[in-house]
Structures are given as C-alpha cells and as structure tokens.
Amino acid sequence: MSVNPDIQVERDTATFRSIDVTHMLDGSPEATNQRRIRQKQIGDDPQINRRNIIFMSHEERYEAAIARGLRIEQLKAEHDWDIMDENNAIMWCFSDIAMFVHKVMFIPAIERLGNKEQHDKWLPLAIDHKILGTYAQTELGHGTFLRGLEMEARYDKSTEEFVISTPKHSSMKWWPGSLGHSSSHAVLLATLYIDDQNCGMQPFIVQLRDLNTWKPLPGVEVGGIGPKMALATTDNGFLVLNNVRIPRDQMLMKYAQVSKDGKFTKSGAAKANYSTMMLVRVGIAHSCYFSLAVGATIVTRYSAVRRQGEIKPGAPEVKILDYQTQQLKVIPSIATAYAFHFCKEHLKWYYIETFQQIQQNDFSGLPEIHCVTSGLKAYMSDIATAQLETLRRACGGNGYLLSNGITNTYIQTLALPTVEGENTVLYLQVARYLMKCLKVAATGEAVKGSLSYMNEKIKTPYTSGLVTREDYSNVKKLLKLYQNMTVRLTQKAGDHLNKLHVSGQPKYEAWNNTSVQLVNAAKAYCQTYVLGMNIEGLSTQAVDLPGDALEVIHQLCVFYALHGITEQSGNFLETGCINITELHIIQQEAQEMMAKIRKNAVALVDAFDIPDNLLNSTLGCYDGNAYQHLYDSAKSDPMNQKQVLPAFEKYIKPMLQGKHTSKL
Ligand SMILES: CCCCCCCCCCCCCCCCCCCCC/C=C/C(=O)SCCNC(=O)CCNC(=O)[C@H](O)C(C)(C)COP(=O)(O)OP(=O)(O)OC[C@H]1O[C@@H](n2cnc3c(N)ncnc32)[C@H](O)[C@@H]1OP(=O)(O)O
Numbered sequence: 001m002s003v004n005p006d007i008q009v010e011r012d013t014a015t016f017r018s019i020d021v022t023h024m025l026d027g028s029p030e031a032t033n034q035r036r037i038r039q040k041q042i043g044d045d046p047q048i049n050r051r052n053i054i055f056m057s058h059e060e061r062y063e064a065a066i067a068r069g070l071r072i073e074q075l076k077a078e079h080d081w082d083i084m085d086e087n088n089a090i091m092w093c094f095s096d097i098a099m100f101v102h103k104v105m106f107i108p109a110i111e112r113l114g115n116k117e118q119h120d121k122w123l124p125l126a127i128d129h130k131i132l133g134t135y136a137q138t139e140l141g142h143g144t145f146l147r148g149l150e151m152e153a154r155y156d157k158s159t160e161e162f163v164i165s166t167p168k169h170s171s172m173k174w175w176p177g178s179l180g181h182s183s184s185h186a187v188l189l190a191t192l193y194i195d196d197q198n199c200g201m202q203p204f205i206v207q208l209r210d211l212n213t214w215k216p217l218p219g220v221e222v223g224g225i226g227p228k229m230a231l232a233t234t235d236n237g238f239l240v241l242n243n244v245r246i247p248r249d250q251m252l253m254k255y256a257q258v259s260k261d262g263k264f265t266k267s268g269a270a271k272a273n274y275s276t277m278m279l280v281r282v283g284i285a286h287s288c289y290f291s292l293a294v295g296a297t298i299v300t301r302y303s304a305v306r307r308q309g310e311i312k313p314g315a316p317e318v319k320i321l322d323y324q325t326q327q328l329k330v331i332p333s334i335a336t337a338y339a340f341h342f343c344k345e346h347l348k349w350y351y352i353e354t355f356q357q358i359q360q361n362d363f364s365g366l367p368e369i370h371c372v373t374s375g376l377k378a379y380m381s382d383i384a385t386a387q388l389e390t391l392r393r394a395c396g397g398n399g400y401l402l403s404n405g406i407t408n409t410y411i412q413t414l415a416l417p418t419v420e421g422e423n424t425v426l427y428l429q430v431a432r433y434l435m436k437c438l439k440v441a442a443t444g445e446a447v448k449g450s451l452s453y454m455n456e457k458i459k460t461p462y463t464s465g466l467v468t469r470e471d472y473s474n475v476k477k478l479l480k481l482y483q484n485m486t487v488r489l490t491q492k493a494g495d496h497l498n499k500l501h502v503s504g505q506p507k508y509e510a511w512n513n514t515s516v517q518l519v520n521a522a523k524a525y526c527q528t529y530v531l532g533m534n535i536e537g538l539s540t541q542a543v544d545l546p547g548d549a550l551e552v553i554h555q556l557c558v559f560y561a562l563h564g565i566t567e568q569s570g571n572f573l574e575t576g577c578i579n580i581t582e583l584h585i586i587q588q589e590a591q592e593m594m595a596k597i598r599k600n601a602v603a604l605v606d607a608f609d610i611p612d613n614l615l616n617s618t619l620g621c622y623d624g625n626a627y628q629h630l631y632d633s634a635k636s637d638p639m640n641q642k643q644v645l646p647a648f649e650k651y652i653k654p655m656l657q658g659k660h661t662s663k664l
C-alpha cells in the first residue's frame with residue numbers, strides 16, 4: 001500500500017530528520033539499531049503480536065496472554081536479552097501478559113526483602129519458572145493504610161512455623177495480580193504477631209497451589225475477583241488462608257528476623273519492606289511515557305490524514321490537525337511525552353544509584369527518593385490518563401473503537417493512578433517531605449536535593465524576571481517561576497497548617513484540614529520536577545543533536561513550560577509569581593509556539609519510532625492509510641464472517657413474523 005500523500009507531505013516539509021531525534025531518545029544510533037532488532041523480534045512474533053486480541057473472548061485472551069509470557073522467556077533465552085530488553089518487551093504487552101506480576105513484583109520482592117539463603121533457595125526456582133508468584137499485599141479492607149493489614153502470621157515456637165490466617169472478610173487478600181488462577185506462590189504481606197505482640201507488616205513466601213495438579217493446597221481458598229475495566233488477563237484474585245502453616249525460614253528476613261525461639265529483631269530503615277513498591281513506581285513512570293508516546297503517535301498521524309470541514313469558506317476540506325483547537329489537543333501530548341522521556345531516564349538512573357546505596361545499608365537517600373518516586377508516579381499517571389482521554393476524543397467517532405489502538409492504551413493506563421499507592425495518598429507523602437524541607441529552610445539550614453531551590457528566599461515585592469520578549473522562551477527563567485510557585489504554595493500550606501494548630505487543632509486534624517492545599521503544593525513540586533528534568537535533558541541528552549533538531553526539541557520544552565503555566569494560571573497568579581499582563585503574553589507565546597511545532601508534529605511522533613506491529617492501531621499506521629486499515633479491521637471481525645447470524649432465526653425472524661410473545 002502506498003503512503004498517504006497527506007502524511008508524506010508532513011514528513012517532506014519537516015525541518016529536521018526524525019532519525020536524529022530517535023537516536024537521542026535511544027541514547028545512540030547503536031542503541032536504536034539494537035532496540036529495533038529487539039522490537040522486530042517481539043513485534044513479528046505471531047504469539048506476541050496482539051493484532052487480533054480485540055476479537056477474543058476473555059478466556060482466549062487469558063490463554064494467549066500466558067503463551068505470550070512464555071514466548072517472551074523463550075525469546076529472551078534465544079536472543080540473550082538483558083534486563084532492560086526484557087522490561088521493554090513486558091512494557092509493550094503488559095496488559096496482555098498473564099504472569100507479569102511474577103516478573104515485576106514477585107521476583108523483585110524476593111530480591112529486595114530476602115536474605116542470602118532465601119535468594120539461593122527461591123530465586124532460581126522463580127527465574128526458571130519452576131514456581132509462579134504474585135505480590136499479595138492489598139486486602140479487602142486495606143490497600144492504602146498498610147499498618148491496618150489484618151491477615152495474621154502468628155509465630156508458633158513449638159513447631160518453628162508461622163500460622164497464617166484470615167480472621168474476617170476484610171482481611172482476605174483482594175486484588176493481587178495473577179493471584180486468581182496463575183500463581184503457585186505468593187510473597188504475602190501480613191501482620192506478624194509473636195506472643196500476641198504486633199511486629200508490623202512482614203513479607204512471607206506462601207505456597208498456594210499444588211505444582212502438579214494446580215489445585216489450591218489445604219487451607220487455601222483462592223479465585224478471581226471478576227471482570228475489570230481492562231487488564232483482563234492479569235487475573236486479579238482473592239485469597240483466604242485458614243491456619244496455613246509455613247516454616248520459619250519462609251519469612252523474608254533481610255530487614256527483620258525472627259529467631260527459632262521467637263526473638264524479633266529489625267535491621268535497616270523502618271520502611272525498607274516497602275521497597276518493592278518503589279521499583280514498580282519507577283516502572284509506572286516509564287509506562288506513562290510509553291502510553292503517551294503511543295497515543296500521541298496515533299492521534300497526530302490520524303489528524304494529519306483526516307480531512308473534514310473548511311477553514312476558508314469554499315476552499316478544500318482541511319486536515320483536522322490544522323484546526324487550532326485540534327492542535328491544543330495534540331501538541332501538549334507530544335511535548336509532555338518528550339518531557340516524560342527525559343524524566344523517566346533521569347528517574348531510572350536515580351533509582352539505580354540509590355538502590356545500590358540501599359543495598360550497602362546506606363538509607364540516607366530513602367526519604368528523597370520515596371518523595372520523588374511517589375510524586376512522579378502520581379503526577380505522570382494523572383497527566384498521562386487525562387491526556388490520553390483528550391487524545392481519544394480528538395479522534396471523533398473512531399476514538400470510540402477498540403481497533404484504534406488508543407482506547408486499549410487508555411483503559412490500561414487508567415489503572416496506574418490507583419495501583420502502587422492511590423495518587424492522592426502519594427501526593428500527601430510528597431507533602432510530608434515538603435513540610436519537612438520547609439522546616440529545615442526556616443531554621444536557616446540548607447535544604448539539599450530536588451528542593452534546594454527552597455533555600456533562595458523569594459523577595460517581596462516580587463518580580464517575575466520576564467522583561468524582554470525573549471525571556472518568555474528562556475526555559476531557565478520559566479523554571480524559576482515554577483520553583484517560586486512551588487515554594488509559595490508550600491509556604492501557604494505550611495502557614496495554614498500552623499495557623500490551625502496554633503488555634504487549637506491537634507496536628508493530625510490540622511493536617512487533614514490542610515490536605516487540599518498540601519496536595520496542590522505537591523502537584524506543583526512534581527510539575528516543576530518534570531520541567532527541570534526536561535531542561536536538564538536539553539543540555540545532556542539533546543546537546544549532540546544537529547542544530548535543526550535541537551531547535552525543535554527546545555521549542556517543545558518552551559511550549560511545555562508555557563502551556564503548563566496557562567493550565568495552572570490560578571496557582572501562578574494567586575502566588576504572585578506572574579501578573580495578569582504576563583499571563584496574557586504567556587498565553588500568546590504558547591499559541592505561537594504551538595503553531596511552530598505543528599509543522600513538525602508528524603516528524604516528532606515518527607521519532608518515537610514505534611513500529612506498526614507494536615502500535616496496533618488502525619488510525620495511526622505509519623503509511624497514513626487509516627480508512628483502509630479501519631475497513632480491513634472491520635472486515636476481519638468474526639461477526640462479519642457470516643452474512644446472517646444465528647440470532648436472526650432465533651429471535652429476529654419470529655419477531656418480524658409477529659410470532660414473538662412476551663416470553664421469548
Ligand atoms: C533495573 C531497574 C531499573 C528500573 C527501570 C524500570 C524500567 C521499567 C520496567 C518495568 C516493566 C513494566 C512496568 C509496567 C508498569 C505497570 C505496573 C502495573 C502494576 C500493577 C500491579 C500493582 C501492584 C500493586 O498495587 S501492589 C500494592 C501497592 N500498594 C501500595 O502502594 C500501598 C500504598 N500505601 C503506602 O505505600 C504506604 O502505606 C503509605 C505511603 C500510604 C504510607 O504508609 P504508612 O505506614 O501509613 O506510613 P506513614 O505513617 O504515612 O509514614 C511513615 C514514614 O515512612 C515513610 N514512607 C512511607 N512509604 C515509604 C516508602 N515506600 N519508602 C520510604 N519511606 C516511606 C513516610 O514518608 C514517613 O516518613 P516520615 O515522614 O519521615 O515519618
């Protein structure tokens with residue numbers, strides 16, 4: 001099929017070469033080649049390819065998802081993939097791999113929470129798929145408030161075993177992925193009791209199913225929790241344990257230990273047992289970038305080939321991408337995807353470095369990385385889901401089809417604001433950190449890390465520093481506005497908290513009565529962090545780009561900053577970080593920048609270099625022949641393989657012949 005001329009012209013008139021930006025996103029031309037080889041291995045594989053999933057039943061999809069997980073393992077062995085190759089493969093299909101929790105949570109939990117002997121025993125079994133596991137933490141009654149977990153593990157000194165039980169409905173495990181039908185084992189988080197003394201939430205390895213028959217073991221009641229919005233193949237489950245006994249060495253004992261005679265000891269940081277969640281929060285930030293890159297690619301290409309209506313009366317119908325309002329739906333998502341790219345790259349290295357320190361029992365970096373990973377997980381998933389919905393609607397009626405590729409991406413991404421810590425709760429963790437840093441700054445001590453900008457006192461009366469027109473595209477000046485806005489919102493929340501406390505409210509009550517302001521400040525911190533990483537990326541990752549490409553990536557960053565101000569203008573105005581005249585100029589600059597970026601929109605999404613067999617979209621194929629692909633997809637629907645369906649003889653015909661009664 002030849003390329004649609006409407007999309008070809010976009011590529012021909014772009015001011016830079018997409019491939020240069022692709023190399024930047026991958027890190028180097030060699031890395032691009034390597035990624036392409038890997039993507040071809042997964043995209044071309046008939047067992048991994050997900051072209052037909054939209055027509056499958058739940059059970060067919062589940063089976064295909066198991067086969068897909070297995071196939072990824074085979075490809076990994078055949079082609080000697082490293083951990084990031086494997087992560088990327090999982091990322092591409094995570095909504096359709098039944099056992100991905102085994103990979104992204106069960107194994108990491110054993111690695112992080114187990115001691116040397118436990119690693120030696122369990123990791124080979126898990127890595128070789130001799131056992132399949134889930135991460136069972138959430139209960140029917142508690143998901144967020146982990147100190148409230150009610151499943152009990154009581155130590156029995158006489159037999160050196162833990163006895164695990166579910167005392168009431170609210171204490172059953174509820175939600176763990178792959179628990180329903182696909183796990184033989186679980187890393188199970190339960191409250192440990194020794195001689196009736198509560199020793200807090202601890203991790204245990206519990207076998208749930210017989211490895212030969214796959215039947216639940218005695219005392220284990222397990223099953224699926226029912227159909228969900230998406231992620232149909234991650235069979236989330238429930239689990240009731242009736243006095244199930246496990247040996248003492250099946251408590252994962254890296255950070256807390258129980259001796260044979262029932263002595264409880266702790267080592268490491270208080271929240272060290274929460275470290276698996278931190279890794280997955282980093283994974284979620286990566287996933288938000290991927291989802292947005294997919295969405296932006298599909299909708300930008302579709303908007304460049306769909307013509308409808310006219311701008312100039314009587315002139316030929318225009319591409320919908322030429323409507324300014326359509327640009328406002330599409331261009332922010334391109335700019336955000338690039339900002340998220342820089343941010344997730346930074347986060348990956350930051351996490352790896354801090355994790356190495358933690359492995360060496362240096363926990364000093366934990367509070368800051370907990371704040372950053374919690375905040376970015378929340379912020380990036382909030383923004384990604386909001387923008388994906390805007391993008392989906394930007395496809396008009398075809399945005400409601402499953403074959404468009406964006407709907408599936410959107411509904412699977414919708415899980416991310418909830419999993420691994422509900423977003424509001426995570427913003428409140430960020431706010432805790434903000435309040436601590438505010439206290440440090442108030443004492444005159446230097447705040448370190450991502451909030452070091454708090455050290456600079458904001459002068460009153462304050463000027464924004466935006467003097468010349470050039471200042472409005474100076475990303476460092478724009479970043480300063482964001483930082484000041486964050487500090488002021490933090491101060492405001494802090495003042496409110498103090499005021500309530502001084503007026504007699506206990507601290508916990510004052511906290512709850514300030515939580516709206518606190519979340520607002522936390523979001524501002526996250527937005528500022530993402531912009532900061534985008535700007536850092538310009539001078540690190542983008543610096544070697546040819547001038548024309550660098551200019552476009554710079555424009556995107558400027559637009560990201562300006563557009564962010566227009567979206568949050570209330571916060572900027574209220575804190576006095578800009579005035580109304582400056583806001584008007586910012587709005588105008590943002591619109592002008594958007595028009596410049598429009599020229600390169602298709603080339604910018606091409607640079608994400610997502611092959612058609614992973615994009616899985618009728619609307620967003622590289623060749624731009626959306627209508628042909630829509631038609632082909634409709635024709636391949638199994639319902640269309642018969643001209644007359646059985647329902648005709650059964651119901652429609654009797655009805656047409658007046659033979660129907662109230663009892664069909
Ligand atoms: C090689 C590696 C490189 C990495 C690259 C990654 C590449 C990516 C590849 C990944 C592949 C694909 C990924 C696809 C992504 C899709 C993922 C989909 C996943 C679906 C599966 C979902 C699983 C789950 O949902 S599991 C269950 C998760 N549950 C939660 O998250 C519970 C939420 N609750 C909490 O976290 C806590 O309880 C919280 C935060 C509410 C607080 O708890 P608390 O006990 O009440 O504590 P509190 O009193 O508030 O605070 C005390 C103190 O402790 C600090 N704290 C809290 N949490 C932590 C932490 N995690 N770490 C450190 N410190 C913590 C808190 O701040 C307080 O401190 P102080 O203020 O100093 O007292």
Ligand SMILES: Cc1cc2nc3c(=O)[nH]c(=O)nc-3n(C[C@H](O)[C@H](O)[C@H](O)COP(=O)(O)OP(=O)(O)OC[C@H]3O[C@@H](n4cnc5c(N)ncnc54)[C@H](O)[C@@H]3O)c2cc1C
Binds near residue numbers: 177415419422
């Ligand atoms: C698709 C999916 C997959 C999952 N996979 C797993 C898994 O593999 N393993 C696992 O263990 N769990 C899993 N979960 C569970 C998930 O981690 C929890 O649902 C999540 O942590 C939220 O907890 P909750 O359901 O208790 O929400 P709740 O805490 O009940 O949240 C409900 C509302 O209460 C608010 N709220 C709660 N506490 C506070 C507070 N302190 N301050 C202010 N507001 C508050 C929240 O903001 C939210 O608006 C999964 C969930 C989903 C949807």
